[in-house]
Amino acid sequence: MYIPDIYKNKNQEEIINFLQKNSFGILINQNEGNILATHIPLELEVTENGKQFLEGHISKENPQWKTFESDNQILAIFSGPHSYISPSWYDHENVPTWNYIAVHVYGKVKVLNYQETILSLKKLVDKYETNSKNPVRIEDLSGKTMRQAQGIVAFQIEITSIEAVKKISQNRDKKNHQNIISELEKTEDYNACQIAQEMAKNKK
Known part of the structure; x- marks a missing residue:
């Protein structure tokens, strides 16, 4: 992923927290030139010695899992909040962008x-x-219900590298940075407000 240096997130604790909170990702690989992708929860596991894995599962009817042995290279993409940034929010002429x-x-x-x-x-x-009122436990499900587990393929991904981007107007001066936060909050849009919160945490 192309990431300008100013937007690279190298804070490992922050990245782990992001993956745990935004675990619904896109699993991508390829088979003989065909790109395959599935939207699924991918849960981060960190071992005692700090090794990182993702775990997930897909339906046996999904042909993507059949490619895992022939080519075990995987990309998983996780998205967080995002929002349009209007140039009308600056005190000077500029172009639209996206945080x-x-x-x-x-x-x-x-x-x-x-x-x-x-x-x-x-x-x-x-x-x-x-947070369920009456939490369900796998151990309490009947044998009949658990037979459905035979219809899935679970997998583990040993993480080899992570690229993280956090584009939240780091290239703006203090005045325009605050203007963007204020305008995002006014929209009352969930994603916009989440971006505003992230910008406030990194206030200039």
Whole structure:
């Protein structure tokens, strides 16, 4: 991913936090020149020694998983808030642009066995059931329901590199930076307000 130096995010703690909060990504690889992509949750795992993995699963009916053995190179794309930035918000003439936050993760994928698949599903369900009034647990599901797990392919991606971009008007002076924050907040749009919050955290 092309990232001008001013917009590169090298804060590892911030990147990990972003991936944990924005885990619905796009899994991309290729097979004989054909680009394959699937929108799925991809959960970040960090081992005690600091090694990083992504875990996820797709339907067995999805042909993408059949390419994992022939070419294990994977790209996962994660998007955060984004918003249009109007040049009318500056105190000088300029061009429109877009502020956004995104992370590209590169790695090597391997298919998990059935026991590993169930463990991966348990971690996924436990994470997203935390705030449920009546949380569902994999351990409590019937054998009949759990037979559906045979219809998925779970996998683990060993992360080899990460590229992170955070384009939030770092190239603007203090006055225009604050103007952009104020105008974004006025829109009351969720993404715009999230970008405004990120800009406020990095106030000049």
